[in-house]
Amino acid sequence: MAGRRSDTRERIQQIALDLFVEQGYEKTSLREIAERLEVTKAALYYHFRTKEDIVRSLFEDIAEAVDEVLDWAREQGEGLSRTELVNRLAQLVRGRFVPIWRFVQENQTALKELHVSNPLMSRMQAIFQLLCPKGADPETQLRSRLALVALVMGNNPEVLADTPEEDRPEVALRVALQLVSPRGREVETAT
Amino acid sequence: MAGRRSDTRERIQQIALDLFVEQGYEKTSLREIAERLEVTKAALYYHFRTKEDIVRSLFEDIAEAVDEVLDWAREQGEGLSRTELVNRLAQLVRGRFVPIWRFVQENQTALKELHVSNPLMSRMQAIFQLLCPKGADPETQLRSRLALVALVMGNNPEVLADTPEEDRPEVALRVALQLVSPRGREVETAT
DNA sequence: GTCTATATAATGATAGAC
DNA sequence: GTCTATCATTATATAGAC
Numbered sequence: 001m002a003g004r005r006s007d008t009r010e011r012i013q014q015i016a017l018d019l020f021v022e023q024g025y026e027k028t029s030l031r032e033i034a035e036r037l038e039v040t041k042a043a044l045y046y047h048f049r050t051k052e053d054i055v056r057s058l059f060e061d062i063a064e065a066v067d068e069v070l071d072w073a074r075e076q077g078e079g080l081s082r083t084e085l086v087n088r089l090a091q092l093v094r095g096r097f098v099p100i101w102r103f104v105q106e107n108q109t110a111l112k113e114l115h116v117s118n119p120l121m122s123r124m125q126a127i128f129q130l131l132c133p134k135g136a137d138p139e140t141q142l143r144s145r146l147a148l149v150a151l152v153m154g155n156n157p158e159v160l161a162d163t164p165e166e167d168r169p170e171v172a173l174r175v176a177l178q179l180v181s182p183r184g185r186e187v188e189t190a191t
Numbered sequence: 192m193a194g195r196r197s198d199t200r201e202r203i204q205q206i207a208l209d210l211f212v213e214q215g216y217e218k219t220s221l222r223e224i225a226e227r228l229e230v231t232k233a234a235l236y237y238h239f240r241t242k243e244d245i246v247r248s249l250f251e252d253i254a255e256a257v258d259e260v261l262d263w264a265r266e267q268g269e270g271l272s273r274t275e276l277v278n279r280l281a282q283l284v285r286g287r288f289v290p291i292w293r294f295v296q297e298n299q300t301a302l303k304e305l306h307v308s309n310p311l312m313s314r315m316q317a318i319f320q321l322l323c324p325k326g327a328d329p330e331t332q333l334r335s336r337l338a339l340v341a342l343v344m345g346n347n348p349e350v351l352a353d354t355p356e357e358d359r360p361e362v363a364l365r366v367a368l369q370l371v372s373p374r375g376r377e378v379e380t381a382t
Numbered sequence: 383g384t385c386t387a388t389a390t391a392a393t394g395a396t397a398g399a400c
Numbered sequence: 401g402t403c404t405a406t407c408a409t410t411a412t413a414t415a416g417a418c
Contacts, residue, residue, distance in 0.1 A: 006401070024300035026217030029393060042396085043402050051394070108297035109215035138354040138362045145350055146337050146366070159336055163329040171329045175337070197383070220411065234384050236413070 009047045016054045021099050025110040052114055059120040062100050065092055066123045073130050082180050090173045093151045101152045147179040200238045207245045212290045216301040243305055250311040253291050256283055257314045264321050273371050281364045284342045292343045338370040
């Protein structure tokens with residue numbers, strides 16, 4: 001550990017998230033997390049005050065990344081390109097954040113009961129506001145929500161089973177772009 | 192209550208489902224269900240051997256309805272109209288089955304851990320097979336999944352907040368039909 | 383069909399030693 | 401920063417009376 005600070009905290013986050021995605025938030029006990037980490041429960045409590053706190057820390061991490069997109073989008077003002085916004089969201093959904101989004105999408109009821117005033121969800125609300133033209137018709141509203149779902153679902157191996165993993169993000173992106181674009185108009189995928 | 196035969200079993204199903212949707216499957220205890228029913232836990236165990244059994248019974252109920260659609264679709268053979276299939280699915284998603292679909296969609300990880308060899312999910316797999324032309328490209332596959340999501344999400348009051356409840360199903364149906372139809376072609380909504 | 387009472391196990395969380 | 405030991409609470413589930 002020369003110069004290296006303890007990385008236990010990050011390891012807890014990572015393993016907890018893995019288990020949450022695998023078997024759900026409620027079903028995953030601190031004992032399980034501790035076992036897989038090969039420490040005791042008490043050690044967890046040194047790093048996180050409660051189980052909810054682990055989730056909160058996970059959200060803070062990603063909320064920061066969402067903020068960057070939000071800041072960019074607000075700078076654009078009225079000239080905001082929704083296509084470009086979706087492109088940026090697609091990048092947000094890829095990479096190291098993949099499991100968090102699956103966690104959110106597949107544990108909705110469990111999460112809604114967390115006492116946390118969820119810092120991620122309020123930001124996603126803001127994203128939807130930007131994605132939907134003001135006073136958009138309900139169809140457009142629904143399509144915007146689905147665009148986000150498409151991005152996340154595209155990373156789920158069970159959904160695009162016979163598509164090589166490296167191709168999935170682009171498939172998801174194309175479908176998402178179709179959903180936010182007026183029908184009939186073609187869209188371009190920027191990479 | 193006068194002259195009424197015991198409908199306790201159905202009341203358990205209904206209340207359990209309400210709670211599952213409200214706060215998630217794992218978080219909902221038999222004690223809570225019993226309390227809201229104003230009976231004791233032991234009474235529940237007379238009707239259902241385990242907590243999982245309640246879920247199983249919920250699924251059997253709806254699986255029957257899915258089977259009717261599957262039977263119809265298979266009768267159509269190669270001439271199956273995917274538009275009409277979506278129309279029938281839309282009706283399946285409406286009415287008394289609304290909460291079950293929300294339950295499934297918002298408790299995915301919790302459900303996947305149930306020891307039940309889920310009779311609903313295998314049927315939904317079959318639906319997807321019918322919805323997707325054989326060997327469909329991944330985009331089409333994803334869009335088919337999203338069509339189902341659209342139907343369910345349309346019933347979620349939080350998604351289409353400012354749309355009157357009676358209009359939501361039709362909005363969802365239109366979006367779902369767009370998703371299964373080749374781009375650019377207009378679709379008709381049969382009611 | 384519903385009750386009281388209880389068995390048994392697991393959970394989130396804490397105290398305090400090292 | 402991690403440990404042992406323990407607490408209070410809750411959970412699913414059962415036995416047996418009425």
